[in-house]
Amino acid sequence: MADQKTDKNPNQLNIELNEEIADGIYSNLAIITHSNAEFVVDFVRVMPGMPKARVKSRIVLTPQHAKRLLRALQDNIEKYEAVHGHISDSKIQEGGGFPMGFGGPTAQA
Numbered sequence: 001m002a003d004q005k006t007d008k009n010p011n012q013l014n015i016e017l018n019e020e021i022a023d024g025i026y027s028n029l030a031i032i033t034h035s036n037a038e039f040v041v042d043f044v045r046v047m048p049g050m051p052k053a054r055v056k057s058r059i060v061l062t063p064q065h066a067k068r069l070l071r072a073l074q075d076n077i078e079k080y081e082a083v084h085g086h087i088s089d090s091k092i093q094e095g096g097g098f099p100m101g102f103g104g105p106t107a108q109a
Contacts, residue, residue: 025056039066 027043034040039061046053061069081087 027056029053034063034066038062 025043025045027045029044029046031042031044032039033042041059041061042055043057043059044053045056077087
């Protein structure tokens with residue numbers, strides 16, 4: 001009897017996702033820097049009225065993986081907009097940056 005392979009695709013990657021990572025981390029700001037060898041993406045959570053923000057996660061990518069991420073994001077945004085409509089970025093363009101005050105009152109203790 002001939003040997004039967006149980007793997008249909010030997011190049012298939014098995015990816016594990018534990019519960020803590022599956023919960024995700026909320027971020028409303030990404031800061032991207034780079035060197036000649038890598039891109040660094042810091043995901044930050046900025047809270048209304050708080051003068052200090054905290055980096056919640058840092059991802060380091062090779063330039064090749066950064067470009068793949070860009071293409072994957074572009075593809076997913078196009079698919080999202082095809083179903084849900086155009087994502088407006090007019091607030092970002094008008095204000096010239098991230099709305100640090102969120103338009104609400106300043107927090108007081």
